[in-house]
Each structure stands twice: as structure tokens, then as C-alpha cells.
Amino acid sequence: xxxxxxxxxxxxxxxxxxxxxxxxxxxxxxxxxxxxxxxxxxxxxxxxxxxxxxxxxxxxxxxxxxxxxxxxxxxxxxxxxxxxxxxxxxxxxxxxx
Numbered sequence: 609x610x611x612x613x614x615x616x617x618x619x620x621x622x623x624x625x626x627x628x629x630x631x632x633x634x635x636x637x638x639x640x641x642x643x644x645x646x647x648x649x650x651x652x653x654x655x656x657x658x659x660x661x662x663x664x665x666x667x668x669x670x671x672x673x674x675x676x677x678x679x680x681x682x683x684x685x686x687x688x689x690x691x692x693x694x695x696x697x698x699x700x701x702x703x704x705x
Contacts (some may be wrong), residue, residue, distance in 0.1 A: 609654045610681070615688075616692040621693050622646060625675070646672050646693070653688045657681050667691065 618679045622643060630639040649672045658681065660668045672675040 609686070610657050611685070611687045612651055612654055612690065613636075613687060614650065618690050618693055625693075625695075642673055646675065646677070650677060650690055653679065657688045675704075 612688055625646070626639045626643050629642055630636060633639065638671050649670050653670075657668075657679075660670050662668050667678045667680055670679070674696045676696060677693045680691060681687070681688065
């Protein structure tokens with residue numbers, strides 16, 4: 609199994625996603641559902657980190673709901689580092705360069 613490391617900046621963005629969804633839906637259950645789906649997808653990388661496509665020989669990307677989660681695998685110590693998360697509406701293509 610691989611160890612998952614989520615950068616603090618990503619944790620903050622996930623909190624912002626929760627706040628955003630809650631603000632526009634007024635539903636904590638909907639907000640929690642999205643957050644739980646994001647975390648479930650992230651932690652699924654413990655077992656199969658290589659299953660998602662690699663871009664520019666740098667990062668891999670998971671698409672979850674309307675979000676893209678960027679990560680890299682450090683094979684030497686069997687670690688997956690969650691680098692960033694973007695809404696599909698954001699300009700995340702610059703990140704891939």
C-alpha cells in the first residue's frame with residue numbers, strides 16, 4: 609500500500625469547496641457528500657495509484673464530480689502526494705506545463 613500525503617493547501621481548498629457548495633445549496637448533506645467523495649477517491653490511491661493518466665511525465669489527475677485532483681507518486685518510499693485540486697471550470701491547464 610501507498611501512503612497518502614495531502615498538502616495543507618489542498619486541505620484548505622477542500623474546505624473552500626465545502627463552504628462553496630453549502631453556500632449555494634444550503635445543504636450540509638450535499639456538501640459532505642462531495643467532500644466524502646473527494647476523500648474516498650484520494651484514499652483509493654493507497655491501493656491503485658497508477659490507474660490514472662499521467663500528464664507531461666509529471667502529474668496524474670483524478671476527476672471527481674466537477675473537480676480535478678493532481679498528484680504525484682514517489683515510488684522510492686511508496687508515497688502519493690496530493691498536490692492540488694481545481695474546479696473543472698478553473699484554468700488548471702497551466703498547472704500541467
